[in-house]
Amino acid sequence: KYVKGQLIGNKDLLIEGVSEINNSHPKTITFLGNSLYKKFLKHSNASAFFVSNKSFLDETSSHGIVVNNPQLAMAITLKLFYPIKKAQPFISAQSIIEENVTLGKDVTIHSGAVIKKGVNIGNYSEVGSNSVIQENTEIGENCKIFSNVTLYNNIKIMDNVKIHSGTVIGADGFGFINEKQSIIKIPQTGDVVIESNVEIGSNCSIDRATIGSTLIGESTKIDNLVHIAHNVKIGKNCFITAQVGIAGSTVVDDHCSFGGQSGVTSHIKIGKNSSIAAQSGVTKSLEGNNTYAGYPARKIKEFHNREALIGQIKKIQQKLKRNR
Numbered sequence: 001k002y003v004k005g006q007l008i009g010n011k012d013l014l015i016e017g018v019s020e021i022n023n024s025h026p027k028t029i030t031f032l033g034n035s036l037y038k039k040f041l042k043h044s045n046a047s048a049f050f051v052s053n054k055s056f057l058d059e060t061s062s063h064g065i066v067v068n069n070p071q072l073a074m075a076i077t078l079k080l081f082y083p084i085k086k087a088q089p090f091i092s093a094q095s096i097i098e099e100n101v102t103l104g105k106d107v108t109i110h111s112g113a114v115i116k117k118g119v120n121i122g123n124y125s126e127v128g129s130n131s132v133i134q135e136n137t138e139i140g141e142n143c144k145i146f147s148n149v150t151l152y153n154n155i156k157i158m159d160n161v162k163i164h165s166g167t168v169i170g171a172d173g174f175g176f177i178n179e180k181q182s183i184i185k186i187p188q189t190g191d192v193v194i195e196s197n198v199e200i201g202s203n204c205s206i207d208r209a210t211i212g213s214t215l216i217g218e219s220t221k222i223d224n225l226v227h228i229a230h231n232v233k234i235g236k237n238c239f240i241t242a243q244v245g246i247a248g249s250t251v252v253d254d255h256c257s258f259g260g261q262s263g264v265t266s267h268i269k270i271g272k273n274s275s276i277a278a279q280s281g282v283t284k285s286l287e288g289n290n291t292y293a294g295y296p297a298r299k300i301k302e303f304h305n306r307e308a309l310i311g312q313i314k315k316i317q318q319k320l321k322r323n324r
Contacts (some may be wrong), residue, residue: 002080003073008054009063009259019046028076031070032056050074073320089124104141122159133169140196152208156248158196164224166203169194173214173230186210189231195219197208201226201242217254241278253288262297 013017019028023035024046031050032038040081041049041060049064050073051057054275058065067073087108094111102117104123106146109115110289112129121127125139128147133139137151140159149163152170152216163169175186192210194216199298201224208214209231217223217236227245234246235254244258256270259278264270269318271288 003050003065003067003076005050005065005067005073006054007065008057009048013047013063015048017081018074021046021049029064031074033071033074050077086124089126095127112148116153128165137170146202152192155194155208156189156191157194158198158218160197161194162199163194164200164202167200167205169200169206170208171205173210175210175230175248190214190231192216195236198222204228207248223260233273 003037003139003261007215014027015029017025019025019030020281021030021044022040024030024044026047027043028046029048029050030044030046032041038056041056041062045280049057049062049065050067051064052067052070055064061157065073088108089108091107091109092111092113094121095113095115097109097115098117100117102120103126104121104125106124107121110127113127114132115127116133116135118283119133121139122141122143124141125143127133127145127151128149130147131145131149136153137155139145139157139196140161142159143157143161145163146165148165150168155170170192172188175188177184188208188210190212192206192208192214195218197219198216200222203224204222204226206214206216206228207230212231214228214231215233216228216237218232219236220234220238220240222240223242225243226240229246229248231249232246233251235252235256237255238252240258241258241260244263245259246264249267250264251269253270253272255272256274259275259280262276262280262282264282268282268285270282270286273289274286275291276282276297277293278289278294280297282292283296286292286297291300292298293300
């Protein structure tokens with residue numbers, strides 16, 4: 001009922017938990033989300049499987065549920081077995097809360113947290129141990145700021161945002177001018193806006209704008225160890241995986257994804273529905289609705305063609321050497 005699937009096999013089968021398909025246990029359900037894992041079906045100890053095609057179960061005489069998206073079905077099932085338990089709200093006596101701070105209904109502040117003057121925290125939000133919220137920062141409703149997070153001054157965070165440990169939001173952007181063999185700092189006077197339903201991993205850095213705002217769009221998900229520079233604008237529903245760096249004033253449109261360790265130069269635009277492969281380097285603006293790879297990043301078909309050509313050149317070189 002919850003996953004809107006078609007039951008195959010014993011409807012009275014008791015499922016007591018979930019497990020990995022390649023490290024499974026009896027009385028659990030697992031999922032086949034990638035055909036590469038099909039080899040584990042036959043020898044899996046799981047009692048049931050989420051699959052996208054009934055034939056996978058027929059081949060192994062297994063029980064399960066056929067769904068459009070097995071990974072989504074597993075996510076829903078995990079929430080059923082491991083519901084989020086909201087702790088009773090409290091404000092620790094070991095926290096430091098300065099004057100003119102506004103706290104909404106049922107806000108939780110853990111020990112060691114520092115809330116500076118002028119901060120506004122919305123209903124049901126939580127600030128973890130040893131996190132620092134600097135002056136005049138706004139946090140919306142139902143946000144969770146984990147331990148050891150630093151939010152600089154004048155940051156705007158909307159509703160249902162999660163920020164994991166070690167992340168710093170609102171540090172100065174890397175703005176400097178070379179003048180007569182001296183390096184002069186450009187004042188970083190802007191802010192950072194994090195829209196609703198964003199999740200930011202651990203040890204990320206999102207710099208404040210020089211003027212205006214650095215923006216992270218609604219429902220964007222950012223992995224660990226990501227750096228987003230000053231005045232960057234990230235659209236809605238983007239995926240940014242670990243060790244990505246996006247340089248200043250770049251605009252990323254909605255529904256874009258970035259593979260690990262990819263990098264983006266400054267002052268360019270990446271179009272809607274772009275996918276950047278891991279370890280790619282984006283050096284110029286890209287139109288949307290394409291996958292890009294390599295350095296400099298180009299459409300993936302062109303990238304593969306060039307790689308194949310390089311392989312052919314190497315074979316020709318070897319053949320010429322043999323014929324000398």
